[in-house]
Amino acid sequence: MPYALPPLHCALKMMSRKKALLLLLLVLSTLSLLIHQSAHLNCRSPKPSSPGCPPAPSSRPKHTSVTFLKTHKTAGTTVQNILFRFAEQHNVTVALPHHACDHQFCYPRNFSARFVHPHTLPPRIIASHLRFQHQELRRLMPNDTLYVTILREPVAMFESLFTYYNQYCSAFKRVPNGSMEAFLANPLAFYRPQEKFSMYAHNTLLYDLGGDNDHSPADPTYLPSFIRQMEEVFSLVMIAEYFDESLVLLRRLLSWDLEDVLYVKLNMRGPRSKGNISSEALAARIRAWNGLDARLYDHFNATFWRKVAQAGRECVAEEVRALRRACEQLLRRCFGGRPQLRPATQIKNKELRPWQPSSKVDIVGYDLPPPMPGSGAPPDERCLKLAMPEVQYSRYMLRKQSQRTRRRAMLHRPLPPRGVPRPARALPLRHPTMPKAA
Ligand SMILES: *[C@@H]1O[C@H](CO)[C@@H](O)[C@H](O)[C@H]1NC(C)=O
Ligand SMILES: *[C@@H]1O[C@H](CO)[C@@H](O)[C@H](O)[C@H]1NC(C)=O
Ligand SMILES: *[C@@H]1O[C@H](CO)[C@@H](O)[C@H](O)[C@H]1NC(C)=O
Ligand SMILES: *[C@@H]1O[C@H](CO)[C@@H](O)[C@H](O)[C@H]1NC(C)=O
Ligand SMILES: *[C@@H]1O[C@H](CO)[C@@H](O)[C@H](O)[C@H]1NC(C)=O
């Protein structure tokens, strides 16, 4: 709106007083209408809760130290995007991987605090892929950190892993005709536990959580004791199938506002690349092969619904409805409606083009609508970040935090002789992780 004023001002000078006054009135009433409408669109306060439900913007201060263990193919990228945007808005430092680790913390290696880029120390939020190591994270994160993760139903998850990592995981590559049926008919014919990225083919959730994904399912004590440890560490285990309910529990745990958890789904496959496990027999084979993950999931799905019951099913359902309404409003503002999912080649803004795991899979994304002709206005920052894929957002955050660190280093000279201290031990040579996005 400010850029509408100078030309108006000039126009006023040239007009008679009366006409100018009339015009001014007209402009003012239009402005007030616009402001009213945009306040309406922003809808900061969701409808008052039903009796018995806690008020949606909590009166407690927002909790800002969070470890989000981002698991693979579980909608984790969408949660990461929520956390990154929160961190930017609240000036919270996010731990990001050292260059030698790509945009994951040297996954699939065990997480080490040495993998964290020194310009992102000390962090309050961590949300990039890593293999969980509680001791190391405790060294890195503040002592009031809340731990959160997300699990996905193993049949759908395995189908997703099989397609997405088909070119990286040798166990999958070895299968004739890329047939998942052939793999599941005899997994041990293709799977070699020692191979790089073998974890994408077997109990991937358990691996990401730091467990032994090849542990014998016949051992009756292993999984229950693993689950007990997880329950001690994680305050919330979200479930991808109940994503909005999960976000409501997350918002409540952290005392955030509903505004802080609005999202669009990121890192999704296009319809051409989506499989469909329609056969019960195939689903049963996937669950049998990933037996540890299946039991882990069932346990935490049950825990999840107990938490929903504790929070009050109706209260959670009501907040889910408020969340969906608020998301739709944001999408209308950013994209003029539900954004259309597009293949990367059709996305004009390269900051918004998602990374493609291989030529055989398309990961779709969003483009922002073109700016008003002639306005030359840059895209709305909030909308841009909402749709920004993981690789670009991670790079952007690292650049931004590095600039801040350098500015601070300039102010506090002469502490370190030059630059910022390196990690205590030199990093090993680049680990053969996945190739960088183009
Ligand atoms: C974050 O930092 C910026 C610049 O340093 C400042 O303008 C802004 O008010 C801060 N925001 C919060 C929520 O602290
Ligand atoms: C990684 O962590 C797991 C589980 O804590 C442990 O069994 C394994 O030995 C570790 N691997 C390395 C290379 O340190
Ligand atoms: C957490 O750390 C702060 C200072 O860093 C300390 O004052 C506090 O006692 C610690 N709390 C716990 C529970 O260890
Ligand atoms: C692979 O596909 C081709 C053509 O669809 C078929 O002729 C061949 O038998 C398949 N191979 C296996 C091992 O299933
Ligand atoms: C999957 O396949 C089944 C049967 O072939 C069909 O009924 C179902 O609609 C399909 N689901 C999707 C998501 O395509």
Ligand SMILES: *[C@@H]1O[C@H](CO)[C@@H](O)[C@H](O)[C@H]1NC(C)=O
């Ligand atoms: C998760 O648990 C709920 C409640 O017990 C159940 O109704 C639902 O079918 C479970 N979901 C999956 C995907 O197993």
